Structure formats: C-alpha cells, structure tokens
Amino acid sequence: MVVAARRAQDGFVATFGRRPEVVADAPGRVNLIGEHVDYLGGPVLPVPLHLRTAVALARRDDDRVVLRSVQAEQTWQGTSRDLRPGTLQGWAAYVGGVLWALAEDGWEVPGLDVLVDGDVPLGAGLSSSAAVECATAVAVAGLLGVGLTDPVRRRLIAACVRAERDVAGAPTGGMDQTVALLAAPGSALLIDFGTDPPRTQEVPLALADAGLALLVTDTGVRHRLADGAYAARRREAEAAAAALGVDLLASATPDAVAALADPINRRRARHAVTEVARVRDVVAALRDRDWVAVGDALAASHRSLRDDYQVSCPELDVAVDASQEAGALGARMTGGGFGGSTVALVATDRLPVVARAIEDAYAARGWGTPRHHRIGPGSPARLVD
Ligand code: ADP
Ligand code: MG
8 A cells, every 4th residue: 555545544543443444545746838828728738746645534423524634733523514615614625625515516425534644745836735635535436336437537526626616715727636536647647628628638758767757846935926916817818818809818829929919918828829839749749758858848838937927936937947057858837836836857867966956046045945856657546445
C-alpha cells in the first residue's frame, strides 16, 4: 500500500478504534502548459502527481458525520443535515462539501467516520483541494459498491467541482478534478475546454526514461492583488472576445488578434491564441520526445503570461530565470499567478544545481527560501486495498 493510504488506514484505526471499510487516494497535479486559457475555451495539459491525499472511512450506526484531517489537525462533527453550504467552513468544506454534493446528486450518503491524511502540500499550487475532494468521492463510491466506470468518474468530477465552488466558495474550472479522476498512469491529460463536456486525451510523459524530471518551486508568496487582478483578467479577456466577435477567445485567429486596435485587448487575446498553439506544440513534441521543444514552449508560455497576460510577479520571474540560467530546458509560472509556484523541466542530474540557483537568487534579494518539490507523474484516484 502506498504511503499516504497506509497512514490514513492506521490513523483511522488510532482515531476511531476500528478498521475503515474503504481507503481511497487521489493525486495532486501540476499544469505543464495551458495557463489562463481554460476559462477561454482553450486546452490545458495537467500532470497527475506521485504525491497523493488519502481518505479512509467507515459507516456509522447513526446519522453523525465525523471528519478528521491530519494536515488540518482538526476534527469536524455534525449530522448529515449539517453537510451543506454555509454550515461547512474551512478545510471541512472540501471533505464535507463532497458528501453534500454527492447527496444532492442522489447518492445515499450514510453517517460516516472519515480520516484524511496526505502528501500533497496545501496551498502550493499542486491542487491539494482536488486531491482531497476526489479521494473523498472515490471512497464514498467504494463504500456504496459503485464501480469506477468512466461515467461514474465524470459524475464524481461534477460533485467535486460543485463542492469546491458552492461549499468551499473557491472558483474552479474543473481541470484539477478532471485530471485527478481521469488521467492515465504516467501520462499528462489534455483537457480541451472548447467543448462541453471538455474532451480529454491522454499524453504519455516518458520523463524518467529521458533522464528528466519536473521541479516545482513554491515561491511562498501570494500577492494581495491576486484575486482582484484575476477577476480583471477575465473581464478583459471577455472584452477582447467581444471586440473579435467570438464566443471563446481561444478560438480567435492570430491575424484577427494582430489587427485589434486596443493594446490591452490585443495583449490578452495574443496570450490566449499563442498559448493554445503552444499546448498543441507541446503535445506533438511529447509524442516525438523532443524535450528541447517542450522546454522552449514552457519558456515562451512564461514570457506570454508575464508580458501579454500580465499575471506574473518578480518572485515568479526570478525563479524562472534562475532555473533556465542553471540549465533547465524551460520553466514557467504555473497556476493563477501573482505568486504561487513555477514548474521547470530539468535533467535529473541537474536538479540540485537548479534548485540551488533559485535559492541563491532569492537569498541575494533578501527573499524567504522557496520550497522545491521534485515531481514524477502519478496515477488517477483509486480505491486502495
Ligand atoms: P491547492 O489546491 O493549490 O493546494 P487550495 O487553496 O485550492 O490550494 O486548497 C487548499 C485547501 O484545501 C486547504 O486550505 C484545505 O482547506 C483543503 N485541503 C487540502 N488538503 C487537505 C487535507 N489533507 N486535509 C484537510 N484539508 C485539506
Ligand atoms: Mg486548489
């Protein structure tokens, strides 16, 4: 049994004095490329992580629900009637929110004891939120004896998205939950938000065979303007789409974008159309194992996010530049921006050098030490026996 799942099982026994009926786990993710285009109808290419969050649970004789998280160091207690938006707060909204969303979708969710333990760092841009949601959803499906077919996994995705949006109150486009539930082992998942439901396609990532790894660096900063700026970018992207006369900005043509008179419209739209092209390029390059081309696309994505979409910040730029100067094939910010994490494609034997270069660049500026995570591709959410 894998590490987090074993700990969840043992922790359940220690907390509740009996064995769990099911244990499930789900991966975090890093988005390799396709940033700020999901809500514009573009494609994204997230990778499921080897880091996982596990949920152990068992039915109770009454209608009480007891949620315990090792990472939150807290226990939430209530009845199944308390599982709803408004009543659930903080971390319990993510776990209890999934139970609520499943019940809303017609699942017979009984009283439960639940224990959460995981290895996906919280709030580092690696989607610990989707990992805990998807592990919860899969554990409930397992408890109720519902097989994890493709249609069932899609229902679970919808429940997890609903939990995060309506109960935790965090806007989510569904990328994180989709990759956690539908990715193929060792592969990235191309998710095309140009269709409803989004089309998905697995893209094998033979990183280890090529002597490569992904280095995720959590800058540790989150700038205060982030939420407001994020909303502003969405408005600006809508304005650019309207100026171009398209529903989805990602479907605009480069020529039409180049002809836009307003410079802000032109920049925002240029990011969208060039990022869509880069995702396609990376998918092709991964098939050809052309790692230099993958790295170049990551670097170009960062420049576009920095200069055209304007969602980067000095901490992200310095980490990206230092990575590339120290020999990374390419690096970029990943996630919403204004802080958060970078992802770099690095030869395995260069990892310590690249990590050190970023730390030195931060130290030289008097910034706090960033945290590194060496990432390998993992597998989707599953029941653990
Ligand atoms: P990210 O998904 O990038 O890690 P989010 O802010 O979207 O960051 O989600 C982090 C939140 O998800 C945490 O603050 C917590 O509420 C919840 N969460 C994630 N993992 C766990 C866990 N193992 N136990 C309890 N809550 C968790
Ligand atoms: Mg999240």
